[in-house]
Amino acid sequence: MIKKIFPVLAALALFSCNQEQKKEQKEVEIKTSEVTVTNHSYSKLDEVKTLHLNLELSLDVDKKIIEGIARHRVKNAGFKKVYFDIKDLNIEKVTLGDKNNEYDARFEIGEYDSLLGSPLIVDLDIGDLFVNIYYSTSPSAEALGWLAPELTGSGKYPFLYTQGQAILTRSWIPVQDTPENRITYSATVKVPEGMLPLMSATNPTELNESGVYHFEMKQPIPSYLLALTVGELEYRKLSDNSGVYAEPHMIDAAEKEFKDIPKMIDAAEGLYGDYLWDIYDVVVLPYSFPFGGMENPRLTFVTPTLIAGDGSLVSTIAHELAHSWSGNLVTNASWDDFWLNEGFTVYFENRIMEEVYGKEVADMLAIIELQELKNTISEMNKEGNQKDTHLKLNLDNRNPDDGMTDIAYGKGSFFLKTIESKVGREKFDVFINGYFNAHKFETLTTEDFVNYLNKNLPELSEMGFNTEEWIYGAGIPDNIVKVESKKFEIAEQLASDIKEGKNLPKDLKRKDKTTQEWMAFIRGFNGELEKDKMIALDKQLNFKNSGNSEIMSEWYVLGIKNDYKEIRPEMKAFLTKVGRRKYLEPLYTTLASSEETLEWGREVYKEARPNYHAISFNTVDEILFSK
Template identity: 40%
Template sequence: MRHSILMLSLAAALAATSGCQRAATPADEAATAATAPATATRMIDEHSYAQPDKVRTKDLALELKVDFDKKVLDGSATLTLDWLDPKATQLVLDTRDLTIGKIVGERSDGKWEDLKYTLAPADRILGSKLTIETPKRNPRVRITYTTSPDASGLQWLTAAMTEGKKTPFMFSQSQQIHARSWVPLQDTPSVRFTYTAHVMAPQDTMVVMSAAMEPGNDNSGDKRDGDYTFRMTNAIPSYLLAIGVGDLVFKPISERSGVWAEPASVDRAANEFSDTEKMIQTAEKLYGPYRWERYDMLLLPPSFPYGGMENPRMTFLTPTAIVGDKSLVSLIAHELAHSWSGNLVTFSTAKDAWLNEGVTTYVEGRIDEELYGKERADMERVIARNELRQEFTEENKPLQVLAGIPGELKDPDDNLGSTVYAKGAWFMQFLEQRFGRADFDAFLRGYFDHFAFQSISSQQFADYAKANLLDKYPGKVTQAEFDEWLHQPGIPATAPQVTSARFDAVDAARKAFLDAGTLPAADATKQWTTQEWVHFIEGMPETLKPEQLAALDQAFHFTGTPNGEIAQRWYPLAVRSGYTQANGEIAKFLQRVGRRKLIMPTYKELVKTPEGLKLAEDVLAKAKPGYHPITTGSVEATIAEAKAKASAK
């Protein structure tokens, strides 16, 4: 998942929304175990009730009907099971706000029989534990169910909220543990399964999923009969289940890649993402063949809470990545890189999230470097590391550790972004520098091959690295150095540093403005990319005088910018500095965009004053119908915390 090309915290989400700690429930006995085929390592996932050491899902068959009027999915999930424990007679699944209609099990004679089940009270983070009695250890179990209109993993948009204004839109976001809100299943990345889906939807909509469309992998967008079938033959974890429904058309980029989008934006998206095939070929040259057959992209409405989501065969993308100059297409490189680090080799629990995001961010940088040059890749690294330094504090030290400690991560959505993305990628660059790029590339390619289609832990990565790096090339990295990166907070002194000559010029321009009020020369700034503008604003003092902001605004038109990455930095600075002239455009931006990474910094500054808090509440009231539940939870938590602090004074 890509929250940004330019890092910020992931903190927000359900735990904060509820204002509660995880309840003392049977979740504590719901530790999951996952044994990758190549190892006997037991993996514990404290964010799932499932018991995959006893029984595992091998295949999932979905029958779903999309109901835009009720804002629900209605249907069934059939799980094909692999019973591992000969004494096990229960199937334990994860659910959140599902209405269960009936549960049946297939007998050995092929007939189906009713099964008894218990749906436990809901935990605010984990949802409800579904325990199904299976004394005959049924090879298949079918659950008939209906989702809630408020399912945390689904967003329902009215036609008025879409670009075309004619057809409603629905899309899913299953990571981290939101798949359980639209499918009853073992919702842990330690379990991988194949799946099929038969989806009925209104005939004026197109359905896409993270799977091949059948028959014939039709990617034209012309097939609109309301009846769609999909198949994913590679085993995936639950967080990669994905569905999108709306007025969608397709435009190819290459023989194996293209863009799905609303008709009004498909050409713009295809133009911006035209380098996708080059990215695939670059990644294949570095790390081996692309194993998912197609790499298509779905451009979502601006309410999508993240930058991108790496659903196999169908990456979901924010439209905020389209700025006209391809300066933000590292987002595509990031989601594509997940096809190796994440989708192919998957973290086994949220505590090991760096294995997905850190390795992916490193691979993203390598793709960017190949296609757009080392200077651009280095600018991205500098920005990410500057933000890491700001985000790492004494208070959040426990969340600065790559190999997470059990019990520290209360909600899997609360991973510290700079840890799993920037620190993880920095660790990879440290290893590359010490072992040399050629040998490290060979190691990483071997790592992807060795653990292909498996879910692994940080310890398994460490064991593999010891055998294939540290022991193979002795004297280059000590075990103590390696372990410090993996198990200690902060950034080790051994971390390699990156500089950018182009940022040096930006720094000089900023200093001239702050010292003498001299605006950067137009002939220089017209060549600046998004990264340079971001660095220019991020290096400003905590506040500026209103007249300084006005001068910058008059010259560069930051207020009202269509570039979300610039808006994310400019508007918080404007709020802190009392530059109320920007309030109108701030309100429009916060109502138009639902991407958490772009809007949360401004909300967090607004709530620090009574006037700003009122503006934040007013904006949320108008924006909430178009926000994803994940975004709404983040904003509501920020406002609630500010109110609590104000009342305590």
């Protein structure tokens, strides 16, 4: 996905403590050169940085806004200004001093950028340690997913969730929005009756009568992991340190689907040390959630598309759990280094899956990852974006979402797999354990990692292993480790036989193979299969309405390419229900490949777009309307 960066808009204003005073103030010009951007943030962490954030929040579900106070306890290195990131926030006033001794502060809001938002610049006395920002969000805040009651299971209550990664936290909290800074936080949240709020922090498990809830996150986290969700939610305990939340209509299925979470935690701890976040809970969000999962500490957010009924898609849970070490515990210092989060996490996810479900399952998942990586590299090469196939990126003046591709995930994980194959698993496990322990609750650059690698696995360079080729080079190096699966070979051969005209077996059943095998089968057609054969396969296997989102999305893409219009009712139902970008992007991209399918896709999108989060509809907008 490549997103356009639009020109910066000039809109500078001096704000005061109330609305009337705002109207009387003259505009204050701030020269662009005076406001620097580092790591997609206006904050100047070497001058003044937040140590702890205390939030006081109140939800207005009718207006779709959050009203709040963000109280920053800061560390001042001797400077008279502090810089925060904001985007489409209404800043009512700023004060200095602790809660019982506040006084008004002078502040300015710098010019607005369509990607970065604006700098909020507050004048300080050198001794000031507390900055209090009174604000409210916009109804269209990019981080906030507001859902009307009719889009929830019971239809009784609205729903809210946040999605801060990469740089969207600034649209719901005035904050120094860069992964480079880690902070602790606390919060008090007031919500309407009947709704339960949860955060990436300590959480309640049931409603209280007051509607006021308190939260604490005592471990320091980067700003993109600040998270909130509010809705009609129930909790089921899975073990002493794990459980699942979901809407009432889905809680039984969620509890059953994710029953192996305790086993995953045990496997992860056995591999790479203690889980340091106390509790690992999962909350199943509504279908508009744009990602498979988000690793918010203590409370992973997941899409309901993972609930396939047979536990076949729980690798996403293993992935988000793995983030508790790679990403949450040791974090990329900038979005150029995103692979440090995701490459390690995919590698670790695969190890968890192997430990819990066996090597055969883990190998199939790795092969799928490699297939998707090769497709991404092929598309990037066609578009002339070879530099985006490097692990270390340069995302200056670009949306950091541009780096959230299969390169970070797949190439990053295979880089680590290849190192493991060279030095041996036992030695590599010692290395990773040491890496996590040495850098816990820290942020690292790619160069920091390379230095640690060279120091702690010097035999790699002695073998002639070219680390720079993997990190700073394009594509996939020739020495990539080979992963094979007999089951995949059988599934791909079956696809080849059907494609070449051999008789379709009459006893195919979907339960005969895993989700991953059926994905290999569908991909084995390489995008070409006669419509009559697709119809015959659907009669036996019902891919078009299987309930498994991975299979359905693969099948729909194949159907679009082969004029299988009979699946359009099922595809429309899928597109209007599911907001996960992983599925939407290939489906709408394939629909955009011809005039007729593009027209149909646009018609469906008119109905579907209100059900999507901004992360998803921004992507689809560009796919369908950039021509």
